[in-house]
Amino acid sequence: ELKVEQNPLFLSMQEGKNYTIYCNYSTTSDRLYWYRQDPGKSLESLFVLLSNGAVKQEGRLMASLDTKARLSTLHITAAVHDLSATYFCAVDTPLVFGKGTRLSVIA
Amino acid sequence: DAGVTQSPTHLIKTRGQHVTLRCSPISGHKSVSWYQQVLGQGPQFIFQYYEKEERGRGNFPDRFSARQFPNYSSELNVNALLLGDSALYLCASSSLFRDRVTGNEQFFGPGTRLTVL
Known part of the structure; x- marks a missing residue:
């Protein structure tokens, strides 16, 4: 059975900082796949990664995939408040989803 | 272009009742999937339909059923509702069943929030 684990589950970041x-x-x-979900809202598609070594960037978010390690990362650069949301990988x-990472960006 | 639409947006039912949720996929998309998202958790797969045929079923009881119509819209039915069925029900559409080019990217609708009392 496929299992997907995300960490951390909760993340509080200061504005301007980087995190993964x-x-x-x-x-x-x-x-x-990476999705974003705002409170009470549906899922917004962020990235689709289809091959080993795939890297995609959109604004302050960059996602990568290592199929050999069975690992994907979502890197946040210079966080801003608007990035506060829950992020899911699937x-x-x-789709088999992780439990999500609830990100809060604080001033 | 209109995205995935779902109706109703909110629904309140009592235990034992039956509910029907509806979904219209993005124009041109032939695959529809249903997911259940309990508060604080990631979505869980319930069903996938492609070209009106069931192509996958998740680990849900037989009280859950679905179908897809010739226009590719879909219904999710839940019988004998339990308190634990309270959740956000999400519909997702994609263009093909397994698409190596686009990776079968799924686009989600706004969801139906079901509350069972």
Whole structure:
């Protein structure tokens, strides 16, 4: 059974700081997704990673995938308040989600 | 372009009742998936349909059923509601069942929040 673990589950960051969220999964997969969810809202697709070594960047967020280590990272650069949300990684089809990382960016 | 739409947005039911949730995928998308998200958790897969056929089922009891119509819209039905069925129900659409080019990216609707009393 595919399991997806994220850490940390809660993250409080100061504005301007950098941090990384980690996503580990238990069985081989060649597709990994990152989603953002604001409170009471649905899921917004951030990144689709389809191959080993894939790296994608959008604004202050950068995601990477290491299929050999079964690890994806979501790196946040110079955090701003607008990035406060819950971030989920999900693997395979159908999607198997991690528990999410609740990010709070404080001044 | 309209995104994935779901109805209703909110629903309150009592234990033992039945509920039907509806989803319309993005125009041109033929695959619809349903997920249940309990408060504080990640979404859990319930069903996937492609071209009106069930292509996957998650670990949910037989009280849960779904179908997809010729226009690719979908319904999720839940019978004999339990308190534990209270959750946000998310519908996601994608263009193909397994797409190596786009990675079968799924786009989520706004969800239906179901409360069972």
